[in-house]
Amino acid sequence: MNLCTSRALGLALGSAADRLLGDPARFHPVAGFGRVAGALEQRAWAPTRPRGAAYTLVLVGGTTGLGLLADRASRTHPLARTAVTALATWAVLGGTSLDREGRAVAALLEADRLPEARQRLTHLVGRDTRTLTAGEVARAVVESVAENTSDAVVAPLVLGAVAGVPGLVGYRAANTLDAMVGHRSERYAAFGWASARLDDVLNLPGSRLTALLAAGLGPDPRGALRAWRRDAAGHPSPNAGPVEASFAGALGLRLGGTNTYGTRVEHRPEMGDGRSPTAYDVTPALALARRIDLAAAALAAAYALARSWRRARPGAEPRADPGAGTLVP
Known part of the structure; x- marks a missing residue:
């Protein structure tokens, strides 16, 4: 078993661990990174x-460097490489946690417990939820599910397939910093600029793949592609726009509108041609997200395996492995 085969197996096992177990209950490495980042x-x-x-x-x-050290330390031990990749994948993915939070908000909405739904929604979004209507809460959940399917699942899998453990942990570090300091506010307008721009760049391939998968796996592929092409550019985020527009078109919904972030108000153009979301639209959005998660994991593992087979062909030239910093035959 060569290094790329180990990477493929590690990505598959880590994705399965996230689906079956969710985030670690204690000593989550991403939470630890957040504490270090906050102190710094x-x-x-x-x-x-x-x-x-x-x-x-x-x-x-620094985080990417630690990932590179872990990759190098396991480069001559395929089983160790598989374990390290699986652990890193499990740590950085957040698909199951996203699913749980979305279902929790939907259940509160369906039970007419709007104040509790508003409070639970703060686990998913950064906007002010205190005065949202039930429909606005449902819209926020669907938008968060769409964006975080890309941010918390597809994008890290793409970089993990290409660059292994350094790609996985480096991406999650950049994405966490964007959530902490990359938003638009007086304090972070300048200081958080680099974190926000780095996250935008790293998310480009993952967000486009997520939008394509939403179109291909959703109930209305043509509607998804039409909304993506027509509406995505109006979103203030170059990556959330394609994903949210594709989800809106695929599910027959209309997303976008006014969001409040502290003292800042954003008026986002509408995306999609359908109706406004209700509590009962969260479940189909989560189901679509789960299908995208599984497809992205399969594609990431397949990409790594394809690299393995290509390098194993007779006469193939050795190439540098970006995750290991060494030549792989």
Whole structure:
């Protein structure tokens, strides 16, 4: 079993662990990274882009470096490489947690427990939820499911397939920093710029693959592609736009509208031609997200296996493995 085969098996096992077990209940490495990042921010913050870029470089670069060390340490032991990749994949994926939170909000809405649904929604979104109507809560859940299917599942799997453990953990570090300091506010407008832009770049392939899978696996492929082509550019995020538009078109919904973030109000263009979401539209959105999760895991593992088979062909030239920093025959 060569390194790419180990990577494929590790990605598949890690994806299965996330689906079956969800996030680790204690000592979650992403939570630990967040605590380190928060402590460093208190010392490093300044209202300048260079200071924020240095902060991002130290944290994302350091995390990626640790992933590279783990890859190198296991490069001569395929079973160890499989285990390390599986653990990293399990740690960085968040599909099951997203599913649980979405179902919890939907259940509260269906039981007419709107105040509790608003509070539970804060686990999924950064917008102000205190005055949202039931329909607005449902819209927020569907939008979050769409965006986080890309951010928390598909994008890390893409980078894991290409670059192994360094790609997995480096992506999750960048995405976590974007959530912490990359949003638009007076404090983070300059300091969080580098984190936000790095996350945008790393999410580009994953978001497009997510939008394609939403179109291919949803009930209305033509509607998904039409909404993506027509409406995605109006979204303020270059990556959330294609994903949310494709989900809207695939599910026959209309997403977008006014969102409040503290003192900042965003008026987002509508995406899709359907009706406004209700509590009963969350379940189909989550079902579509689960299908996308499974397809993305299969594609990531297949890509890694294809690289393995290509390198195993007689006469194939050895190539550098970006995840291991060494030549793989």
